[in-house]
Amino acid sequence: MRLGINLGYWGAGMDGDNLAVAQEADRLGYDVCWAAEAYGSDAPTVLSWVAAQTERIDVGSAILQIPARQPAMTAMTAATLDSLSGGRFRLGLGVSGPQVSEGWYGVRFDKPLARTREYVEIVRKAMTRERLSYEGEHWTLPLPGGPGKPIRLTVHPERERIPLYIAAIGPKNLEQTGEIADGALLIFPSPDHLEDTAVRYIREGREKAGKTMDGFDVCPTVPLAVGDDVRALADMFRPYTALYVGGMGSRKQNFYNRLAQRMGYEKEAVEIQDKYLAGDKAGAAAAVPHELIDSTALLGTVDRIADRMRAYAAAGVTTLTLAPAGFTLDERLTALRAGTEALERAGLA
Secondary structure, eight states, rough: OOOEEEEOOOOOSOHHHHHHHHHHHHTTSSEEEOOOOOSOHHHHHHHHHHHTTSSSEEESSSOOOOSSSSSHHHHHHHHHHHTTTTOEEEEEEEEHHHHHHTTTSOOOOHHHHHHHHHHHHHHHHHHHSOOEEEOOOSSEEEESSSSSSOOOOOSSOOSSSOOEEEESSSSSHHHHHHHSSEEEEOOOTTTTIIIIIIHHHHHHHHHHTTTTTTOEEEEEEEEEESSOHHHHHHHHHHHHIIIIIIIOOOSSOOOOHHHHHHOOOHHHHHHHHHHHHOOOHHHHHHHHHHHHHTSSEESHHHHHHHHHHHHHHTTTOOOEEEEESSHHHHHHHHHHHHHHHHHHTTTOO
């Protein structure tokens, strides 16, 4: 099992430290450094900045939002980042959610599976450097009846095939991801539930495409905090969990809330959402069960974290992406080093 790191969003308060974290992960042999975007910082700018000041570690978008860019633009960005980084770019895509898609980008959040499939097909075709033409439900290239003509990408990516990941939560999206992508970006992964909530659907998609799980990257992100008091460490992530389960999306469309329910927290997920949407964020955080946080994060001593890493590997995880927590840069770097040590103690390095 390989290790990655996730820097999260630029502008989240740890900006000055993120480069140092990425550089230490590069030195320690971490496999990939991911950066996110929502409606603040964009991922390609952050990844360019990191790639220019690291040597070996891959850089990946977790995610580039599909409603934010035309697929040909995403192909241009991927090819450019792969070229500039010396073949170290990984393209992570996702549809975002209805509030961001429609409220920020002005793009209807309809038929997300069909949109994703067409988007991936266009991006991949563009990056082959063939002349680009496409006829689909959501995109037609060139537009009919006008001056447009099929154009070929002029940038040469470093590799013939840039690894493509999709952020997926729901069963149908997970199945399609297994069918059309090289990897899946997962969130709130519990090794005890990973087979039933994610891997089984990815496997079904692979089988549908006539493929096995060999070479497919199951890549969840997990918070990481090191110390002796597991409950105190878990409390650090209560606001984060409450935000996603309670407030990331509407009452009818919150994919993270549904995931928590599929993991057995039906009553708790409803309570968290009710309080969060009523403006009681502190109450929502307090309502998050300790077990939900502990089962979806790496908390405690190095030995305890090593045990949890073994569980993730046994559940089918191939790249475990860590989000090292800490109030200072030293604490985050210490957590990062503990991740490497735990992987070695687990016998997974």
